[in-house]
Amino acid sequence: MRDTVIGIDIGATKIHMGIVNASRVIKDHVIPTSAKASKEQIIQEIIEGIEKLANDDFKGIGIGVPGLVNVEKGIIYDLWNIPSWKEVFLKDHLERYFNKPVKIINDANSFAMGEKKYGIGKDYSNFVGVSLGTGYGTGIIINNELYSGTLSGAGELANIPYLDKTIEDYCSGKFFRSHYGEEGSVLYKRAEEGDREALKAFDDFGKHLGESFKLILYVLAPEAIILGGSVSKAFRFFEGSLQERINSFPFKRITEKVKIVPSIVSDVSLLGPAALFDDDSAC
Structure with a gap:
């Protein structure tokens, strides 16, 4: 064809x-x-x-x-x-x-471009796509165009020091393995069944993720942050704690406007x- x-x-x-x-x-x-x-x-x-x-x-x-x-x-x-x-x-x-x-x-740039063409990103001129899986990747759309920087290195927040390690260690699937000894997919199933430890794991994850998103707001102030990757499927379990941290961002006029949503594109x-x-x- x-x-x-x-x-x-x-x-x-x-x-x-x-x-x-x-x-x-x-x-x-x-x-x-x-x-x-x-x-x-x-x-x-x-x-x-x-x-x-x-x-x-x-x-x-x-x-x-x-x-x-x-x-x-x-x-x-x-x-x-x-x-x-x-x-x-x-x-x-x-x-x-x-x-x-x-x-x-x-x-991550591919994810952002896919969202711009086929997904929620159609509605925004400026957004960041964040892929949450084995790692943590970000793709940036500015004025309806992909911004990738030198060697596609723009937006590599994953390696920024955070607490005792890096953002990726706390804001990707690595977090669940290192802090709870389980794969995120296993904890997701347990959370669906109401397991308290699993629910706490995602609540903690959302707090860390919220801190990383505050960096995105400081640097880019996008209209939206769109989540992809396997961990994003559990969004409802960490949305509350994520939003709680976002609400501590000092510029309220920005947090009132930014949309944080999971991708709907298969x-x-x-x-x-x-x-x-x-x-x-x-x-």
Whole structure:
């Protein structure tokens, strides 16, 4: 199909890929990320995943990755959660193999772009997309355009020191494992059943997340903060404590206007990178 694109989201624990056509994911496939493997092995697993998912009838491959990216050359740098990926010429590898164009973007930027095109972000000229999963990523839309900075490094709040560690340690899935000894998905199920410890875990998480959002308000004062990633599914369990911390922000006229909402777009992690092949892909 001439308009079909392969969208790929490379994460620390899984690689999600799908066939995208007419802004819909018509087929998808998930493989575990061999995060401790060599860069060559991981590239080969991506190639095999694409071959399993699709035949040769697609126009390009769009990829979101959790780290620094030279967008023009398709070079990925220093993925913390995939140690062997210090400098990976992924665009060159895949273009040589498939003889198709490849475009690569930071995954949080991809999320923000997907929200701007297909989701709640349509309603805002200035917003920040925050992806809450294994890590903590932020994508920034200013005056309806993606702002990514040098090597897609803008908005990397995850590594800012916070308490005894970093924002990511307290505002991503890492928090639940380190402080409660459980995966966030397990605590989410327990919270749905009314488990007190699980509810407290999300309440604590919301407080920390609120502190990180106050930084976003100080620096960017966006109209909205849109949440994505696996942890955002538990929004109702941490919304109250999150809002409590936001309410302590000193500029009330800003907090009265900003909207904090979870994404309502399914598969935005695939739609975002696939949108790189849209004729109007610049937001």
